[in-house]
Amino acid sequence: MKIAIAQINPTIGDLLGNAQKILEAAQRAASGGARLLLTPELSLCGYPPRDLLLNPSFVEAMNITLQNLAQDLPANLAVLVGTVEQNIKAHITGGKNLFNSIALLENGQVKQVFHKRLLPTYDVFDERRYFEPGLQANYFTLDNIDIGVTICEDLWNDEEFWGKRTYAVNPIADLAILGVDLIVNLSASPYTAGKQQFRETMLKHSAVRFQQPIIYANQVGGNDDLIFDGRSFALNRQGEIICRARGFETDLLAVEFDEAVRDLQLSSVAPGYESEDEEIWQALVLGVRDYARKCRFSKVVLGLSGGVDSALVAAIATAALGQENVLGVLMPSPYSSDHSISDALALAKNLGIKTDILPIEQLMQGFDRTLANLFADTEFGLAEENIQSRIRGNLLMAIANKFGYLLLSTGNKSEMAVGYCTLYGDMNGGLAVIADVPKTRVYSLCHWLNRNNEIIPQNVLTKAPSAELKPGQVDQDSLPPYEILDDILQRLIHNHQSAAQIVAAGHDSVIVNRVIQMVARAEFKRRQAPPGLKITDRAFGTGWRMPIASNWVAVKNAYQTKTTPTPTLVCSDGQDAQPRIK
Numbered sequence: 209m210k211i212a213i214a215q216i217n218p219t220i221g222d223l224l225g226n227a228q229k230i231l232e233a234a235q236r237a238a239s240g241g242a243r244l245l246l247t248p249e250l251s252l253c254g255y256p257p258r259d260l261l262l263n264p265s266f267v268e269a270m271n272i273t274l275q276n277l278a279q280d281l282p283a284n285l286a287v288l289v290g291t292v293e294q295n296i297k298a299h300i301t302g303g304k305n306l307f308n309s310i311a312l313l314e315n316g317q318v319k320q321v322f323h324k325r326l327l328p329t330y331d332v333f334d335e336r337r338y339f340e341p342g343l344q345a346n347y348f349t350l351d352n353i354d355i356g357v358t359i360c361e362d363l364w365n366d367e368e369f370w371g372k373r374t375y376a377v378n379p380i381a382d383l384a385i386l387g388v389d390l391i392v393n394l395s396a397s398p399y400t401a402g403k404q405q406f407r408e409t410m411l412k413h414s415a416v417r418f419q420q421p422i423i424y425a426n427q428v429g430g431n432d433d434l435i436f437d438g439r440s441f442a443l444n445r446q447g448e449i450i451c452r453a454r455g456f457e458t459d460l461l462a463v464e465f466d467e468a469v470r471d472l473q474l475s476s477v478a479p480g481y482e483s484e485d486e487e488i489w490q491a492l493v494l495g496v497r498d499y500a501r502k503c504r505f506s507k508v509v510l511g512l513s514g515g516v517d518s519a520l521v522a523a524i525a526t527a528a529l530g531q532e533n534v535l536g537v538l539m540p541s542p543y544s545s546d547h548s549i550s551d552a553l554a555l556a557k558n559l560g561i562k563t564d565i566l567p568i569e570q571l572m573q574g575f576d577r578t579l580a581n582l583f584a585d586t587e588f589g590l591a592e593e594n595i596q597s598r599i600r601g602n603l604l605m606a607i608a609n610k611f612g613y614l615l616l617s618t619g620n621k622s623e624m625a626v627g628y629c630t631l632y633g634d635m636n637g638g639l640a641v642i643a644d645v646p647k648t649r650v651y652s653l654c655h656w657l658n659r660n661n662e663i664i665p666q667n668v669l670t671k672a673p674s675a676e677l678k679p680g681q682v683d684q685d686s687l688p689p690y691e692i693l694d695d696i697l698q699r700l701i702h703n704h705q706s707a708a709q710i711v712a713a714g715h716d717s718v719i720v721n722r723v724i725q726m727v728a729r730a731e732f733k734r735r736q737a738p739p740g741l742k743i744t745d746r747a748f749g750t751g752w753r754m755p756i757a758s759n760w761v762a763v764k765n766a767y768q769t770k771t772t773p774t775p776t777l778v779c780s781d782g783q784d785a786q787p788r789i790k
Contacts, residue, residue, distance in 0.1 A: 209351055209467065211244045211392075212237035213451075215438045215459040217429030219502050220254035221266070223273040227252060230289060231280055233460055238282035242462055244350060248396050248427035249324075249360045250308065251290035252277075255396030255427055256434070261306060261338045267292060278313040286314040286350055288357065290394055293321050295340045304340040310357055310394055312348055322346035324359035326375045331751035332398060332434060332742070333361075345382040353465060356383035356391040356420075363393050363424075369413045384418035389470050391420050396427040399437040399491050400745045401484055404455070407439075412447035419445050421465070421472045428458055430498030433739040433749040435491045444472045451475035456490040485656035488649070488743055489524070492641060495741035496616075497528035499639050505614035509607050511600055511634070512536035512556065512563065514548030515673060518618040519555050519664045520650055521641045523657060525616060531560035537607065538565045539600045541572060543679055547667060554665040571599045597633030605636055614638045617738050622647040622690060624737065624748055625697050626723060627730025628683070635737055643740025644747040646697065647673075647690040688719050696723050702746045731756045 214233035218226040230247055237245045249255055253270055260266050274291050281287055293309040308324040323342025327335040346357040362379040383391055397407070407424070415422050421444050428438030441452040442463050450472050453459040464473045481487040500508060508525050512518050518536075525534045538552050549565075556563045575595050583591075608615040617637030619629045621644050629635050642650060654664040673683040673690075687693055696715055699705040700723070707724055711717045734748045735756060742749055 209244065209353060209465045210240070210242045210462050211246065211423060211465060212240065212242035212460060212462045213423065213425045213440045213442075213453060214245055214247045214251075215426065215428050215440045215453045215461075216247060216251060217436075217458050217498070218248075218251055218254035218427065220257055220431055221260055223253060223269055226254060227273050227277045230277060230287070234281050234285055234287055236460055237462070238285045240462060242285060244355075245285060245287045246392055246394060246423060246425040247287065247289050248425055249290045249310075249394050250292070250396060251394075251427070253291070254431060255290075255436075256332075256431070261292065267294065267306065274311055274313075274318065278311075278318055279316045281313055281316075283315065286312060286319075288392070288394060289313055290359075290396075292339075293323070298340065304336070304338060306339050307342060308335060308339045308359060310346075310359055320348050322348075322357045322359070324362060325377060325379050326361040326365055328361045328364075331745070332749070333751075335361075345379065345386055347383060347386060347388050353390060353467065354386075354388040356386070356388040358383070358391060358393045360393065360395040360397060363395075363411065363414065363422075366410070366414050366417070368417060369410055380414050380418060380420070384420055388420070390423070390465060390472075392423045392425070394425050396436060398742065399435040401488055401491075401743055404437065404439050404480070408441065408443075408449060411441075411443055412449075415443040415445060416447040421445050423463065423472070426453075428456065428494075430495040430741070431502070432499070433742050433747070435495045435741060435743070437491060439478075442472055442475070449477060452477045454478045455481070455487070456494045483656060485649075485653050488645070489527075489653060489656065491743055492524050492645075492741055493528045496524055496639065496641055499739075499741075500529060500614050503614070503638070505612070505638075507533045507535065507611070507613045508616050509535045509537060509604060509611075509613040510616040510618060510637075511604055512538050512552040513618075514538075514545075514551035514555075514668065516650055516654060516664070516668050517620050517642060517647075518552075519668050520645075520654055520657075521616055521618045522555060522559060522561065523654075523663055524641055526559045526561055532562075534559070534561040535607070535613065536561055536563045537604060538563060539568050539603060540565070541568050541596050543596075543681070547671065551665050551668050551671075555663075555668065558663050558665070566603055568596065568599050568603070572596060575599070594630045594633060597630035599633075601630070601633040601636035608638075616641050617643070617740075619643060619737075620645050620647050620650050621744075621748070622687075622693055622697065624734060624740070625701065625730070626687065626693070626726035627733050628687060629733065631733055631736060635733065637738045640738045640740035643737065644743050644749070646694045648694045688723070692719065693723065696720060697727070700724060700727065702744065728758070728760075731758075 216229045289311050291311050293307045298305045310322045311318050312320040325342045327341050329336050358379050365375045365378050367373040423442040425440045427436040437455050439455045444450050451463045453461050463475045466473050536556050615637040617640040620642050623629045624643050657663050674681050699710045707720050710720045731754050
């Protein structure tokens, strides 16, 4: 039996458009001789639909669309479609009103419906907000082949692989006990760097342990801050990869189930990526392209400072949307260096994008005159520095509003973590492209991008990073070297290490204490930031839920010595213990 995998890119809420994509994949699969077609989790509505699921009319429309799709599908092709089903017993037994489901469509009908058993509630997932878990193992029989059905998280609870159980049941083990011939998994698994290797290792363990061939169908595309990488794949009973779809693009591939040996046969295996930088680049390009397309933007605008962050974002945008759809705006001040302008123009020439130059000195003078009486007898400081950034943010927003462009924010994760960014200034935008990319990774991506020919001007990569808001300013006036800062942030944010553990790893206690305070105090800024594309397992987005008003001080409670006083930090609004912002 030939089984096809439709790795589609749904748009959330576009029921008719998503159904059409499934139908087109089904027609291609049928013409290629497939008997069964797999589509991703919630493929009919797109994942994650979030609070659209609380709208009864949306759920009703999904059911109608599913029924119509069943009638339109090719004859002699069974199709598994991701949808939701109402929990009709909820008003009697309690529980949520919906199931996260897979519908088996065949011969114009909905033949069976299977419910997701394990509902994740960590990181970006909040499925118990909407769904009731299924209670029984899911399988169906097609042409004398028993096929077990699992949905995304159902695969992620093998206690032998993890060394523990997160949920009470293991759906894969239950299907193995039932003696099915094959297990399929319909997923919408968001991308993070290195995750594909982890998926393949995990499913290889399950395939070998339970002697089960497994087919994994994953969604592809960008939905808000989440990127889905696709890379659907299948393993035989020996845990060998026998097919893999392409990454970060739609795909349709087929694999043969040999009834004689009750196993999958070798098919097409797309190669992996040469480096993690290449993988991350592809993810960010897809994220920008889909965010713009699905939000109905055709062109983008961004500020070009001559720095490495805006250079990388401009390169990503150009790859995603084409050079004719990217506008770079230079906004020099009296503190801007000559190389800032020349480097930005050199970058624009390399990329082939349009530029405009809008000097801001006169606007700065206007602010000075307006604030002169109020600011009398005070020294030039952070308030004046930040006005420059806010002038630039206003200009960029004006351009975006006037011409209907999407404004791209260019701040990196290191800056977002410690609040080295300006509210209503460089944080302005509709999408923060590299908000989950640490500064050291920004440089790594730029060097990868330059591997064959120079795209990012060399001077951008070698000069000291600077906001250029006052004479001679560099980032390291306010921050530790980025190599040190990023390692501390990795340990603090991703590894959840205490200050004592970070210091024990070799970092200076004063720097550690200072960074921890800056991260905590910058929460109010991150709450107001535009959505940022997620590429790590701990991003400042959907899955980050920290309080703003909190009395937990990590330095005080986790690590503080009598000989190391907690440093006092300068704040943009005159309060102590707040991070400096540019």
